[in-house]
Amino acid sequence: MARIDLDLAHAYVANPQKDEDYALLPLHFTFEDGGAYALLGPSGCGKTTLLNCISGLLRPSQGTISFDGKDVTGDSPQARNIAQVFQFPVIYDTMTVGENLAFPLRNRGVPAAQVKERVGRVAEMLDLSASLDRRASGLAADAKQKISLGRGLVRQDVSAILFDEPLTVIDPHLKWQLRRKLKEIHHEFRLTLIYVTHDQTEALTFADQVVVMSRGKAVQVGSADALFERPAHTFVGHFIGSPGMNFLPGQWRDGGIEMAGRRYAPDLSPDVAARLQAAGSFKVGVRPEYLKLAAGNDPQALPVRVERAQDIGTYWLVSSTVDHGEAATLRARLGTEAAHLRAGDTAWLSVFNRHTCFYVNEELVQ
Template identity: 85%
Template sequence: MARIDLDLAHSYVPNPRTDEDYALLPLQFTFEDGGAYALLGPSGCGKTTLLNCISGLLRPSHGTIAFDGRDVTVATPQARNIAQVFQFPVIYDTMTVGENLAFPLRNRGVPEAQVRERVGRVAEMLDLSATLDRRASGLAADAKQKISLGRGLVRQDVSAILFDEPLTVIDPQLKWQLRRKLKEIHHEFRLTLIYVTHDQTEALTFADQVVVMSRGKAVQVGPADALFERPAHTFVGHFIGSPGMNFLTGQWRDGAIELAGRRYMPELSPSVEAALREAGSFRIGVRPEYLRLAPESDAQAVPVRVERAQDIGTYWLLTGGVQEAGALAGTLRARLGIEAADLRLGDTAWLSVFNRHTCYYVNEELVP
């Protein structure tokens, strides 16, 4: 395995002049040896471009890539000793499952005894043991993709294993099992794994560190709890979570937060208070999970006009509009308990927006 150091940017446009010309904005980042990482973001945000730069399929237009301190910016994928698993199966249909798994090892002259031992171990982990002697051409797409995963995992000498949305063709139930398997394999072998996905569930359950990307930029890197509790950017708050974080616009006036025509004085650290005072206008972010129904007398509660109360089974999802001078000033979604069952369309509900989980954003970035 290898430590991978990136200091790069990439544009498909000659002589780029603006940020919009870049598929990858300038990025400095290190993938530590033995770490499990996910590149998470919507389609077109630069995830696959970054992965292809790491693998050597694409040379970055600016900057360098180093493996264990060795500059590999112009090196081929073979010279970088990378294993890559793609979105769709890449296998030999004329070979058996076992022969497919063994091919990367035999191609490198690994002794046959080691080949059999390694193939058997990986096949057992991916539940392929019963099909080792079957020809791959007769298997379903999800079974073929499991073989592709196995071909990527079977080698022990690689610098890193790269996954480009490898579970796209996998049945939803099998996806859950394979994510768990990959996690187990990482813990056992301590491989350096980099996993591209647009699915937050895949990223947060697989990776120790998630790189959240938007428009060619890495907007936050961290573990799942940090991305959920303290999104560093409003994009992260919106993208992570189901539903995503609620955002309302507030102003600082006369020593208090003004929101939808009402004044609030929540407990703020001196640094946050100073930042909000200086900004004047800012955004208030709070997760649906951290909103609670409150009495009208609660000084930290915001009134909303109930637009919908849905019974999801394990919780109720309340959607309410924040009103200001008779106009809609924002929308709040709250995950509530059975107490929401009594709410009706048009009712006024009071939600405790200001609490220890509330985040504040100036220019879309978290106020620390």
């Protein structure tokens, strides 16, 4: 495995002049040896471009890539010793499952005994042991993709293993199992794994560190807990969570926060209060999970108009609007105390607590 250092940018046009010209904005980042990472973001945000730069399929238009301190910017994927698993199966249909798994090892002259041992171990991890003698052409798409995963994992000498949305063709029931298997494999072998996905569940359950990307920029790198609790950018707050974070416009007035025509005095640190005062206008961010029902006319609660209350089973999802000149939507995940709410009701929600975040120019105030 290898430590991978990136100091690069990439544009598909000559002489880029503005941010919109870049597929990848300037990025300086290190993937530590043995770490499990995910590149998470919507389609077109630069995830696959970054992965292809790392693998050597694409040379960045600016900057360098280093493996363990060695500049590999101009090296081919073979020279970089990278294994890559793509979105759709890449296997040999004329070979058996076992022959497909063994091919990367036999191609490198690994002794037959080691090939047998390694293929057997990887096949067992991916529940392919019973299919080793079956021809790959007769298998379903999800089984073929499991072979592709196995071909990526079978080598022990690679610098890193890169996954480009590898579970797209996998049956939803099997996705959870395969994510768990990949996690187990990482813990056992301490491989350097980099996993591209637009699915936050895949990213947050697989990776130790998630790189959230938007419009060619890495907007935050952190653990699942950090991304959920303290989104560094409003985009991360929107993108992470189901539903995403609520945002309401606020202003600093008379030593407190004015929101929807009401004044509040939440407990703020001196540094946060000073930043909000200096900004004047900002956004208040709160997760649906951290909104609470309050008593009517509570001076520290926000009045909202209930639009819909849905019983999800383990919680009630309440969608409401806040009138502050123009309507804003507020979603809350509440307990059974919300069972009595109906469309058109006025409810009071407690917004300020230790989980509440504040954003100036879309960036978190800390």
